[in-house]
Amino acid sequence: MKRQTAMALAAVFALSVAGTALAAPANPFVDVPAKHWAYDAINKLAQAGVISGYGDGTYQGNKTLTRYEVATIVAKAMANSDKADAATQKEIDALKAEFGAELNNLGVRVDNLEKNSSKVKFTGTIRARYDYQDKADTTDPDIDRTRERTRLRLNMEAPIAENVTFHGRYESQSDWGSSSGSEAKLTQAYIDGNVGAVGYSFGRQPIWLGQGLIADITGNCDGLVLSGGNKVKVAAGVFKYDTGIEADSNYNFAVANIDATVNRNLNMTASYIADKNELYYKTVSAGFAYTGIKNFALSGEYGINDSYNANSYNNGDEAKAWFAQLKYRGAQQDKIGSSGMWVGYRSAEKGFDPAEITTLDTGRYADTTYGNLDNIKGMELGVEYTVFKNGVLSVMYEDLDLKDPQAGQKKDKSGLWATLIYSF
Template sequence: MKRQTALALAAVFSLSVAGTALAAPANPFVDVPAKHWAYDSVSKLAKAGVISGYGDGTYRGDRTLTRYEMAAIVGKALANSEKADAETQKELDALKTEFAAELNNLGVRVDSLEKKIDNVKITGEARIRYEDKEQKNIATFDDDGEITGWTNPKSKPLQLRTRLKVQGAINDDWTYVGRLQNTQDLKTGGIDANNEGKTELNWAYVNGPIGALDVTLGRFDATPAYGIALDDTIDGVQASFGNKLKVDIFAGRQDYVGDTKDDLYIANLGYAFSDKLNFKGAYFHLDPQDSDIDTGNLYEVGLDYQLTPNVNLAGAYLKSDADDENKGYFGQITYKGADRTAPKSFGAWVNYRDLEAGTLISTTLDYGAVQWDGKGYEVGFSYVPVKNARWTTSYTDLEGSYDSSQKAEYFLTKVDFYF
């Protein structure tokens, strides 16, 4: 019997090959006889547009179907039953009655599969970034850390960064999160100066409650206060609690100086004075593994205020216990914001900073310093042309806080894609 009407069978075959035994009154893999009335009913459903069919829009009526396969077709039709007129609905009701047992068991099978799939979620980001960097009077060093000279480097890197994030539910309370990252320099055949084109696992942590604490353990991002002193991954533990007064305690290790990870302890506070005014503050204690480098303490405190629905003001002060180069200031005005889920949304900002060397651990700023420190301004703009794609462009002009002969100009443009 020739059929060229649309039927949904692709999912049927992928499910049936698994061969899982289903508890039904009759064997669901027994063929429905070739002259069974169900074939005519299904054909009517297809002609009525209730069933969407194979990818090529055909019903392969030169073969019989098992009861299992037929039930899957009926299930597909039930999902589109709003398209059925009164006559077509009668055909659908008859099919539903005939294959009730198989439909029930197929539904259990699919629900179980969906629960398993929902247990693990994979998301990702892809970023293309171009930079034009020009610096003056930048120090060079020998293997012993002694300054050997001064250079005026220029570079125009074009990079592709890919991130894949995997999140899985351990149980109802605990979750595992991992993230793979790879950065390729598109101008040098894929070799990046930071990781030599390798793929690294830069997130790997579990998160869940212990009593009143929200606990994160493993390798994760730490962004205390406004993220000016530190916005980077650490290996350790974070415990958080509080609502209006939010408290985060960190203990772990981070690449601060040298080739070894240095012990780092952080206490972070956040307090909402109102729905417009917020305070943030953080205390850092660093204990370098290199015995020639002293331990250090650093504070970062600041306020942010929503001046209007579209304008936000933020400012921060940083102070360390270093003998010199121990103060920092930062201020920023932000207009609107580019929400990656909202096409045509945009944002702009301008900031000024004077960050001395003793106040920076691993800064959140794309270009926080000329070499060790930095004083100057940045302007930027971001725009979302389509959902989950954000274009950002910025210009940064800095000079050294300690040595004003050191200069740096950075132009950056990038597009981030989220999936």
């Protein structure tokens, strides 16, 4: 194969793969004059590391290449194939097949290069939070009502096959000045994709239902969820989750969700969650999100838990809950100086959410003593501001009451949260 022929083919994909936009360096080859028709292409290929010439500093463009020399060029292009477009990748695949034997003899395993061409993408968030809250279970003035914590979340994402993507997350949290409790935990490890018109997610995954009233778990839910639809999206699944209510509390749950886009400003949802024996959860909800007023977002949801536990707490009746929130603008991670504020109200009867399946990661609920949506009522006010790119500071004040305080408990449960979250 003539060197010009090989380089003409290499240039087709290597220029796209390398994507170089560097200033032209000094002539890398003594036998390629600056006025040569291929001078710019050869320079770019040399910068990208696709070609290196010979040891004497020559390019020898008129020399016939051996198959091993072509295989070396192919191997270097394969190493950069993560930058290739679809057409270029097709060229590379054809060359891999043609020179597979030579690549293996050179110690370049084609299967390993294929795996490396789809690199794992790592992202993460750090959350530093200070909070103060009244303790409803004590009136002792010496009890420390403050807490400072830092949390790290390291996220992973990688395509592993056509229409199949892996998602993972390790996270750790501990009090300021202490390593206690900072053990890294695998909270997400799942794949998602689709088979025809049916989407799926399988493994340790987050579960979000409706507007977040009855479930917004960020991880540790091991199971399978199937979904489908466009303007009306339907999802159903099963998973196992440690509720923490009892010593052996790894309960099996079933969930279902309908998410309907009524128009570009209105979204409606209907949701369901229940544990296997309907002991703690047999909950349905209906919610909405509306963005038809400029710079404002209004959301709300109403739910009923008709489980055995909820009935026992409410004289044979269901436990009911609802929330509403009005938000103005919002801090954007990539826009320094952007800001937002919100006001919200929530009310939940005892037994509605005993295992705190509605977590405190929505930015909407922050109570950590007696459950986010269990035996509580009151309002909250919050503001947020992007202090630097990918760094958002938020401050929230809650004025809450226990709906049904027991003996020795205070009714008031006010609190203050200051949180800085930055991403990388």
